Amino acid sequence: MSLNVLLVEDDRELRTTLRDALRVEGYALQTAASLAEAEALLAHAQPPDLVLLDLGLPDGEGETLLASLRQRKSVPVLVISAREQDGSKVRLLDAGADDYLVKPFSVSELLARMRVALRHRGVHTQAAVTRFEHLGLLVDLAAHRVALNGQALHLTPTEFNLLARLVRSAGQVVTHRTLLADVWGPEFTEHTHYLRLYMGQLRAKLEADPADPQLLLTEPGVGYRLAEAR
Template sequence: MSLRVLLVEDDRELRATLSESLRVEGYDVLPAASLADAHALMAHADAQGGIHIVLLDLGLPDGDGESLLAALRQARSTPVIVISARETEAPKIRLLDAGADDYLVKPFPLGELLARMRVALRHRGTATQPAVTRYAQGDLLIDLRAHRVQRGGDDMHLTPTEFKLLARLVRSAGQVVTHRQLLADVWGAEFTEHTHYLRLYMGQLRAKLEADAADPQRLLTEPGVGYRLVEGDD
């Protein structure tokens, strides 16, 4: 299963941008605009394997993010990275002493955030590697960060679900991804028995990305197990 990120950020534009960027990197993002949202999402996530890392803004509409950090540290060791516009030394020291794993001042480059997330996760024993976001095989080029799929130099239009399914396969190119894993990562844990979703969307992807959808050479079926995107050229 993808690592689950709780993103607590009240700025709608930044929340949407970070959510999309983190999803491209392979994370399962739970966006929260307030403390109340964050507590509700944590309670729901506990039934699905919990939260792996928290990105926490401070100035929220129903309180300060510092209170959520305190609540987390009472019962959890989940890594927490504070993302805030407060750049003076005092709040950084206070929050790091209170249990935050890191403190990043806005605005920040996405690459730095991702690297700090990997470090925080690694300190908790969760090994991560930079996500595979580019795939090339023959005349097929997939760039997840640019949200672009090209075949023979032509841009291919994919629906959001088709793109999400393809992205999950790209991140495991050359490896079999089980039906259950694909359904959980693309549609959610409650859809792991809905294998007909996979048959439908894989058929649509093959129609767009294969020379002959009836004889696929890229999006392969592993009978009774799952699907595999053949290994790329680079």
């Protein structure tokens, strides 16, 4: 299932950059630009699996939210801040932050530190595959591009999201329930007819012979697998 991340950041440009990067990696993302908005999401939305927390927010200090999170939840919290003084880092880590990244930072480093923080809580994740090339099919999730034998393909949003989910786990079986939850939502986990319909549409567009698929493989009774590139 997709892990849910809460990003608390008031810089719109950085918020957009991180939102796009995390979604490519397969994370479900909620964003808040203030303490009040973050508190409302924590109170009423799906609980996050990880929080990315800026310190200087329009209505107060992110440190306040960290204290609140530590009283109520064991969710990992990564502080992302332009403040690089050792005193700030030590204080926040002692207050319960799992890590502290100084801006600017690379997205790849952030993703790696997120995986470490999740692993310390018993959640093991791997870097997602975001580019796939095999048997003439090219999928570039970051560029939102799909091509077959050099020709760009048009996929519907749902077709692209389904293919993207398989790309991120290329070579591995993804169960029916996981695909349905990640592409359509957790309330759709019993609607396997959606998968049959959209997998048929994808095979018609991607496979040389849809009746004998070489890319989008069925694991009977379990789920689907995108053939591993060799």
